[in-house]
Amino acid sequence: MSHNTFGHLFRVTTWGESHGPALGCVVDGCPPGVKLTAADLQHWLDRRRPGTSRFVTQRAEPDAVKILSGVFEDERTGGQVTTGTPIALHIDNVDQRSKDYSEIRDVYRPGHADYVYDSKYGVRDYRGGGRSSARETAARVAAGGVARKVLAHALGHEITIRAALIQIGPDAIDRSAWDWDETERNDFWCPDASAAARWAIDLDAARKAGSSLGAIVEVTASGVPDGLGAPIYGKLDADIASALMSINAVKGVEIGAGFSAAMLSGELNADEMSMGADGRPRFASNNAGGILGGISTGQDIIARFAVKPTSSILKPRKTITADGRETEVSTKGRHDPCVGIRAAPVAEAMLACVLADHLLRHRGQNGA
Numbered sequence: 001m002s003h004n005t006f007g008h009l010f011r012v013t014t015w016g017e018s019h020g021p022a023l024g025c026v027v028d029g030c031p032p033g034v035k036l037t038a039a040d041l042q043h044w045l046d047r048r049r050p051g052t053s054r055f056v057t058q059r060a061e062p063d064a065v066k067i068l069s070g071v072f073e074d075e076r077t078g079g080q081v082t083t084g085t086p087i088a089l090h091i092d093n094v095d096q097r098s099k100d101y102s103e104i105r106d107v108y109r110p111g112h113a114d115y116v117y118d119s120k121y122g123v124r125d126y127r128g129g130g131r132s133s134a135r136e137t138a139a140r141v142a143a144g145g146v147a148r149k150v151l152a153h154a155l156g157h158e159i160t161i162r163a164a165l166i167q168i169g170p171d172a173i174d175r176s177a178w179d180w181d182e183t184e185r186n187d188f189w190c191p192d193a194s195a196a197a198r199w200a201i202d203l204d205a206a207r208k209a210g211s212s213l214g215a216i217v218e219v220t221a222s223g224v225p226d227g228l229g230a231p232i233y234g235k236l237d238a239d240i241a242s243a244l245m246s247i248n249a250v251k252g253v254e255i256g257a258g259f260s261a262a263m264l265s266g267e268l269n270a271d272e273m274s275m276g277a278d279g280r281p282r283f284a285s286n287n288a289g290g291i292l293g294g295i296s297t298g299q300d301i302i303a304r305f306a307v308k309p310t311s312s313i314l315k316p317r318k319t320i321t322a323d324g325r326e327t328e329v330s331t332k333g334r335h336d337p338c339v340g341i342r343a344a345p346v347a348e349a350m351l352a353c354v355l356a357d358h359l360l361r362h363r364g365q366n367g368a
């Protein structure tokens, strides 16, 4: 039994390994008539790409995406659109260095998936971590690009889905300094310029010490209509949490006020409602993170997740070999010193896929 597919009506199946010739995905269930080109998807892939700064892995992958199927350009009308058939997306791996991984062939990295892949499957692609490598997330970002197009096509307006790093290690941003434009100016998707400057020093120090740091990512969606979510076992918050938790290295997810809701009184936590001049409800706050009873309220969707510090580090760690001997491992090769940075575009993609899936599911049950 293996599970490489997520979504119900907007279904994404990813395939490929870190050091195989290529990776990609098949997006099934995309409605016909959605304008879609490879350039639309490349825009998002370029944001997740490795090697873009000294704070991410130096593996040099262009992550150039090809659309192999599911689109058609009618010469009479022009403009490439989806046909409603499966969309196969293909990304070549061009910068594998498998010899970097020979030392972990017989040794398990503590904190990584090496031991469990061996114990479960009895065969493990140790080159770059094989299927457990976050190289797989490139395919998710490509699928997320399709999802964004589906949302805009179906709703007739763009939904703004964006992620920001709000903490690296113990150092959190000052939320009063939040500036979305700043996320595009620094190497961390950080909305607070002074936190970004501190993080550069912290991460350089961690990297030079052969260590790594964890992070917290916040991902939001604005312009989401009310009514998305399928109670009871297809709640929107449950599906978002599942999608984010499926990202490599994620150890905790929260929606809206999340764990801090436990510290609020009922009157402070409840998002008070009033009537807007346009006849639409207004909420005085958004502790719910845009979801009540598993259904979107029309407010911004807000989710947050924590990623653990990268487990492949130079600092030697005690471990065992595949044949049961105790030893130490020091992981060389090219690794992200903080995986939160490149996880931000992946989070956006996962949220886009969940929203596209739920929009189609909503229409399937409720009509327009």
Ligand SMILES: Cc1cc2nc3c(=O)[nH]c(=O)nc-3n(C[C@H](O)[C@H](O)[C@H](O)COP(=O)(O)O)c2cc1C
Pocket (backbone or CB within 6 Å): 057, 111, 112, 113, 132, 133, 134, 137, 247, 248, 249, 250, 310, 311, 312, 334, 335, 336, 339, 342, 343, 346
């Ligand atoms: C964008 C991204 C990049 C990552 N890069 C690395 C890396 O360079 N080295 C590493 O050991 N882990 C990296 N990880 C984390 C591992 O893939 C992950 O820890 C491993 O598959 C075990 O799964 P788990 O942490 O979810 O239990 C990355 C994760 C993400 C989301």
